[in-house]
Structure formats: structure tokens, C-alpha cells
Amino acid sequence: MRRALVPVLTTLLLLLGVPAVHAAPDPAAPAVAKASKRALWFGDSYFVGGGCSPDEFRGMAANASYELGYDPVIRGAGGTGFVAANPEYGIPPYLAQIRQGAFDVGDVDLVVVEGGSNDIGRSLSKIRRNTKRVLLIAKKRFPGTPIIVVGPMQTYGPWSDTDGIRDAMKAVSRKLGLRFVNDQKWTAGHDDWLCSDYVHPTYAGHQQLGHRLAQALAKRGA
Template identity: 35%
Template structure:
């Protein structure tokens, strides 16, 4: 680590803040081979408390340290409490951190719609093809992606963290033991990083065990057990496609079309509200 007097870099292009905040900045780029990720060329290292390079940077002599309140939304900041690069969010007190896969990734996805309906801005950390165990070849699974810096968490203390997923774990054949262990690691990591935040989990969207969704339903139930072990609210969605007649609103075998996202967003928002998770 360089001394605190090292010149820091402040990002040029700034990610605009909105109800669908852009979310975690990628710190890794795809390697040429599938299943691995190669780091970018190293940028100058900033000391804790300084801004760090991200994207197309502009040199700025910021002195010994930076007040994070002076940085624009979207800037990376090296948190002196943990030495990790984190993203400045414009209104962290009204922001829900959403960790998820391709069900959550679209800006108008059903988990994001549910959260915005409860009054939150949304900061998304996730990627299609990932899960508690599953990786998509360029990004690690949830906890590994966060710990190795594929994604950056928001700086500060959001009032809610919502974790969604499990479908890719079912698809890629992850075992119950692997899923439980990594879900436990992720929840423990989030509790340590955001001790004042409420946590909740959403299971694995599916058709139910009696309608061809056996493994997805199993993973959904398994995640419910993990959530119960940690004492956090859980919303089971393992049979929602058939329970609420939403199969006709699938655009493929597992992802919703626009109307499906709207319908599921309302259903999930209602469940989260009943769990007392509306922004106060």
C-alpha cells in the first residue's frame, strides 16, 4: 500500500444515480478461456480514505485523504475501515442493496420493482448466470465475486439488503451442501459489513415440484432453511409461476416478459411489505 500522500485518481465519467442505481462496478475483465477471469492492468493504488481509479480516469491531486461526502455518486472510494473499494451512493439511507442473478439484473426486473414500490432506490450487485455456487465464466458466485472484487458494494449503510437467486445453482448441479455453505458465507459477510441493515432472502423462481420444477423447488426450500437458521425473513417463490398462473408471461423457460415482471413485482412487494420491510 502506498503512503497516504500518494496522488489519487478520481473518476471522470460518473454513474448517474436514479431509482435503478447502476450498481456494482466490475473490477475484472473476461479472460480468453471460459471459467476464469483475469485482472485488468493495475491502476495506481490509493491509500485507505482516497478515491481510486475506475473507468477513464482524470488525475486529481487530492492530498492525504478524501472526504467521501465530497465524491460524486458512482465514484469508487477505498473504505479505511476494511481497505476495500466501494461505490459512493447518492442517498444510501434510502437505498436497498440487491444481490441476485438474471432475475434481478434487468432495470425493470420484478425484484427491483418490488423494492422501488416499497420506497427504496436500488443498488444492484449481481450478474446473469451466477448464484450462491454458480459462476458465469467471467464473474464468480455471489460471495466470491464480492470478496475478490468482481463487484463493489456501496459505501455507507443501506437500510435493507435483499438476496435473490438459486436458479443457476439448480441448473449447474450444485449440491445442497455447496449451496448451504456459500449462502451461509454470504449472509455472514453481509451481516459483518452492514451490521445495522435488515436482511431478507428471496428463493428460486419456479413452477413447483409437481409441474416440472423439482430441483428449483428443492433449492428454494433449502434457501428458506438457511434463512431461518440466520433468523432473517424469507420469501419462497419456488412455485409462483404455476400458483399465480404466470407461465404464459415467460419469455423463455425461466425469465419473465415485461408483464410478468410487473405481476411478480407486485406479488413480491406485497410479501416484503407484510414482513415489515417497507422503507420507514
């Protein structure tokens, strides 16, 4: 299982996340009134789009943002994570993406950092260390702004694949005084929410997941 950012990239495959130029929202999508607040959504293809649903403005992050009343600013890249890079498209892990400008978005009223799904099989100590570094950078870059962390969402395979990653991210978040959302099993029993790759959600799936994410974030102060 892998996912999708970098300001101009989106992915088609979890492992290979195919980048795509950020485009204006699909004119066929429902019109959404512009919010007065802005939220930064940083993560993998679950946030920036991928597979059969590459449009980030119709993804779970955007849907959650609209429901919560924020204008979404979406950054990140498919197939990447706290440790994982997407070598097929030359996209580095999160820390390097941030160094390249992923957090250079001006003032925002909410920051949501998501990931870990593409880090399956990587060193848990390195995942823990890099998660801490990403979150410390976010706290310094956006002082006083609510920052909420969203763990790895798993669409197939044994839960043990992501248990350690989830626990590491949760522990780091708590230690830094940040709230954590466990979305690991959100697609369980909902294969109809997934593309034929059984990795990326369909647009209908993104609507369901975006609503769940909005509810979870609202309970955590978003």
C-alpha cells in the same frame, strides 16, 4: 433455469447470462420519484435483467423497490448463484462477486439476497454452506439492516429441481434469524409473463412479480 450481477453486467440467457453495461433508466419508462431510502438487491438475472428484458431498472427488483419506497441499488449477475458461475462471460459465483465489490455500495436501509435457480444440480451441502457465508458477510457488512432472503424461482421443469435448494436456503436463513420469501411457483400458470425462452420474465411479467415481491417483503418488515 438460470439467471443474472456484477455492477456492470446483465444476462440474456439463464445459463449464459449475457452481461451488459448498467445504463440509466429507460426514458420511456414511467417516472419514479427518487426515494430517500436505499435498498440493495443482490441476485441473478431475475434481479439484474436478462433475456427479452435486460433493463434492470424495469425488473422485478426495481419494481418492488419503487413500490416499497426505496431507491434501488442492484448488483449480481445472470447465470450465477451461490455455487454456479457464468463461465461464458467469466463471471464468478456470488462469494467472488462480493469479494470483487458487489456489497461496496455504502449505507443501505434494506438488503435483499436472491438466488438458487442457477444452482440446480449442484451439491446441496455446498449451496447451504455458501448461502450461509454470503448471508454472514451481509450481516457483518450491513449491521442492523434488515436482510431478507428470496429463494429460487422456477419457470419450468419439475418442482423437485429446486425443492432442495429452496429448503436449504430457508433453513440457513432461519438459523441466522433472517426472513425468507418462497417465490418458487410465482410464475406457475403465467406463461404469458415469460419471454420466448420460458426462463426470463417479460417487462410486463416483471411488473407482476415485482408487485408480488413488494407485498411479500412488506409482510417481512421491509
